[in-house]
Amino acid sequence: MTHSQHQDIRFLLDRIDIQDVIARYSLGQDSHQGEDGNILEQWDKTFSLDAQVDYSAAGGTVGSYRELARWMRGDANTPGSMGAFSHWQHMLGLPNVSITGDTASARTDFYATHRSRNGDAPPVHFNAAGAFVDELIRTGDGWRIRHRRLVLYFADPLQIAVQV
Amino acid sequence: MTHSQHQDIRFLLDRIDIQDVIARYSLGQDSHQGEDGNILEQWDKTFSLDAQVDYSAAGGTVGSYRELARWMRGDANTPGSMGAFSHWQHMLGLPNVSITGDTASARTDFYATHRSRNGDAPPVHFNAAGAFVDELIRTGDGWRIRHRRLVLYFADPLQIAVQV
Amino acid sequence: MTHSQHQDIRFLLDRIDIQDVIARYSLGQDSHQGEDGNILEQWDKTFSLDAQVDYSAAGGTVGSYRELARWMRGDANTPGSMGAFSHWQHMLGLPNVSITGDTASARTDFYATHRSRNGDAPPVHFNAAGAFVDELIRTGDGWRIRHRRLVLYFADPLQIAVQV
Numbered sequence: 001m002t003h004s005q006h007q008d009i010r011f012l013l014d015r016i017d018i019q020d021v022i023a024r025y026s027l028g029q030d031s032h033q034g035e036d037g038n039i040l041e042q043w044d045k046t047f048s049l050d051a052q053v054d055y056s057a058a059g060g061t062v063g064s065y066r067e068l069a070r071w072m073r074g075d076a077n078t079p080g081s082m083g084a085f086s087h088w089q090h091m092l093g094l095p096n097v098s099i100t101g102d103t104a105s106a107r108t109d110f111y112a113t114h115r116s117r118n119g120d121a122p123p124v125h126f127n128a129a130g131a132f133v134d135e136l137i138r139t140g141d142g143w144r145i146r147h148r149r150l151v152l153y154f155a156d157p158l159q160i161a162v163q164v
Numbered sequence: 165m166t167h168s169q170h171q172d173i174r175f176l177l178d179r180i181d182i183q184d185v186i187a188r189y190s191l192g193q194d195s196h197q198g199e200d201g202n203i204l205e206q207w208d209k210t211f212s213l214d215a216q217v218d219y220s221a222a223g224g225t226v227g228s229y230r231e232l233a234r235w236m237r238g239d240a241n242t243p244g245s246m247g248a249f250s251h252w253q254h255m256l257g258l259p260n261v262s263i264t265g266d267t268a269s270a271r272t273d274f275y276a277t278h279r280s281r282n283g284d285a286p287p288v289h290f291n292a293a294g295a296f297v298d299e300l301i302r303t304g305d306g307w308r309i310r311h312r313r314l315v316l317y318f319a320d321p322l323q324i325a326v327q328v
Numbered sequence: 329m330t331h332s333q334h335q336d337i338r339f340l341l342d343r344i345d346i347q348d349v350i351a352r353y354s355l356g357q358d359s360h361q362g363e364d365g366n367i368l369e370q371w372d373k374t375f376s377l378d379a380q381v382d383y384s385a386a387g388g389t390v391g392s393y394r395e396l397a398r399w400m401r402g403d404a405n406t407p408g409s410m411g412a413f414s415h416w417q418h419m420l421g422l423p424n425v426s427i428t429g430d431t432a433s434a435r436t437d438f439y440a441t442h443r444s445r446n447g448d449a450p451p452v453h454f455n456a457a458g459a460f461v462d463e464l465i466r467t468g469d470g471w472r473i474r475h476r477r478l479v480l481y482f483a484d485p486l487q488i489a490v491q492v
Contacts, residue, residue, distance in 0.1 A: 008337050009172050015344055016179055023258035030273060030295065033317060087318040089293035091257045091275050093420045094351035109358060111275070111419050111439070113293050115318040124489045125291065125322060127453065129417035129441050131358065153361060154415040154443040158453060159489040161288045161323040173336050180343055187422035194437060194459065197481060251482040253457035255439050256421045275439070277457050279482040289455065289486060325452045325487040 014099055017143045018136060021046055022108050025132075025145070026090040033087050037073035037080070040066070048137055048144040057152040058128070065148075085114040085126065102138040107131055116157070128155035178263055181307045182300060185210055186272050189296075189309070190254040197251050201237035201244070204230070212301055212308040221316040222292070229312075249278040249290065266302040271295055280321070292319035342427055345471045346464060349374055350436050353460075353473070354418040361415050365401035365408070368394070376465055376472040385480040386456070393476075413442040413454065430466040435459055444485070456483035 028042030047053075047065040055061050060081070061068040074080030082088065093109035114126040135147040192206030211217075211229040219225050224245070225232040238244030246252065257273035278290040299311040356370030375381075375393040383389050388409070389396040402408030410416065421437035442454040463475040 005334075005337060006169075008341060009169060009176075012176050012337075012340050012344065013172060016176065019258055020260070023260050026257060026273065027260050027271065030317065031271070087293070089273055089275065089317050091255065091273055091293075091419065093354060093418075094347055094423075095258075096348070096351050096355050107355065107359070109354065109417055109419055111417065111441070113275070113291075115320070122489075123320070125320060127441075129415070129419075153358065153417050156443070156451070156453065157489040159323045159487045161286075161321040170333075173333060173340075176340050177336060180340065183422055184424070187424050190421060190437060191424050191435065194481065195435070251457070253437055253439065253481050254421075255419065255437055255457075259422075277439070277455075279484070287484070289484060323487045325450075325485040 011099065014104070014138075014143065015097060018097055018099075018104055018106060019095055021136065021143050021145060022095055022106060022132070022134070023092060026092055026110075029088065029090045039069055039073060043069060045141070046145060047148075048139060048146040051144070051146045051148070053147070054149040057130070057150050058155075060150070065145075082114075084116060086117045088112065088114040104136040104138075104143065106134045106136060108134070123160055124157035125160065126155065126157045129153045130155075175263065178268070178302075178307065179261060182261055182263075182268055182270060183259055185300065185307050185309060186259055186270060186296070186298070187256060190256055190274075193252065193254045203233055203237060207233060209305070210309060211312075212303060212310040215308070215310045215312070217311070218313040221294070221314050222319075224314070229309075246278075248280060250281045252276065252278040268300040268302075268307065270298045270300060272298070287324055288321035289324065290319065290321045293317040294319075339427065342432070342466075342471065343425060346425055346427070346432055346434060347423055349464065349471050349473060350423055350434060350460070350462070351420060354420055354438075357416065357418045367397055367401060371397060373469070374473060375476075376467060376474040379472070379474045379476070381475070382477040385458070385478050386483075388478070393473075410442075412444060414445045416440065416442040432464040432466075432471065434462045434464060436462070451488055452485035453488065454483065454485045457481040458483075 024042045024046045028039040032039050051065045053065055053068045061071045072080045072082045091111040095106045095108040097106045109131050112128045116123045130152040133149045133151055134145050136143050137146045188206045188210045192203040196203050207229055215229045217229055217232045225235045236244045236246045255275040259270045259272040261270045273295050276292045280287045294316040297313045297315055298309050300307050301310045352370045352374045356367040360367050379393045381393055381396045389399045400408045400410045419439040423434045423436040425434045437459050440456045444451045458480040461477045461479055462473050464471050465474045
């Protein structure tokens with residue numbers, strides 16, 4: 001096997017692994033809905049230990065990924081920002097990825113939809129379109145996100161039709 | 165070529181093929197809209213012959229994939245459940261895949277949107293967010309889904325704005 | 329390395345490259361929002377020089393990809409059709425791809441969402457579901473789209489809920 005062929009296989013494995021890490025973020029969000037807040041089950045294998053995030057565009061965390069988890073899901077003392085919703089989904093588009101040795105960058109469109117909790121007001125779908133802009137690093141356990149910046153295109157509550 | 169490199173190529177081919185099988189399900193739905201009910205053109209190459217599905221979360225089929233097709237699209241005697249809509253789309257996110265020899269499991273977010281038929285009521289977009297949880301098997305014709313369970317996060321009709 | 333293994337690696341690299349080209353189209357749209365109309369930064373690496381598009385299903389361009397860019401984004405003299413919106417996103421599903429030597433075909437579902445500009449009327453989300461049907465060609469710079477036909481399933485303005 002030539003050096004070039006070895007590099008081709010390395011590139012292909014890297015691309016699949018990077019896609020999997022990006023997908024694991026959403027799996028963390030979406031396989032833990034409502035009262036189940038255990039997103040770290042996936043996120044501890046998504047982010048590097050020292051990973052930083054910038055969700056300021058959505059009024060959210062600038063800090064570690066565990067602070068992001070706490071902001072979203074709350075802790076024993078404080079409800080999280082996701083508490084405004086009962087269910088959600090974080091759809092991902094096709095990532096744009098660039099690899100340079102043991103680091104990589106990626107930009108992936110997301111379409112996040114949320115159903116508001118039943119309360120006094122009629123429920124809505126809160127739909128947010130944006131992109132995750134990531135820097136990744138190769139670790140002994142595979143690729144991990146070490147910096148994620150959320151870009152927000154737009155977000156609004158959409159009205160649910162009254163069925164007659 | 166080392167054993168390891170052979171395995172790497174096998175893994176990569178498997179991953180692409182599994183993604184293609186999952187994509188083919190939506191192609192079956194979305195390339196046959198309205199009165200065109202021929203989704204088996206794709207689904208016969210998507211599911212194994214003995215595949216079982218569980219769409220109970222959406223009030224649908226627990227049974228074979230051909231029973232699922234009949235429930236959705238109807239037959240000569242009975243209209244299908246999709247008859248409430250004129251058009252639809254089954255968007256897929258990035259699959260989370262795990263392969264063990266000749267079997268695999270996958271979980272893929274879907275965002276299914278539907279436009280209700282023009283009738284007495286104003287049309288709506290019926291939008292459903294969920295996930296396909298699949299068990300797959302390697303066959304002589306490639307990977308096939310042999311069990312699919314539909315997970316539903318939420319689904320509601322969204323109101324179309326009146327243009328003035 | 330056997331001929332077959334060489335072909336496997338070629339196939340895998342082709343599939344990733346074709347996915348990247350399809351993703352680059354949306355990156356062109358979505359990384360240039362509002363007044364930033366420079367989508368050719370990505371599209372010149374997405375389409376072949378002689379590429380033709382057929383967006384007639386959306387009332388759009390039948391012609392070159394640069395004419396499509398002008399129709400959407402306008403030029404010094406004329407506003408583009410995207411001027412009706414302030415922000416947008418072009419989500420992509422999993423592509424269905426078939427490669428034959430140096431040509432390929434692909435069909436990829438898209439879910440395009442747009443926020444209308446604030447004007448006299450309340451803003452809406454204009455959501456369009458459809459598919460890109462592509463013919464691609466292998467060039468010295470990688471795969472490029474040489475023909476794209478837009479298929480439209482449905483498109484409507486969705487009402488934003490009034491928050492009280």
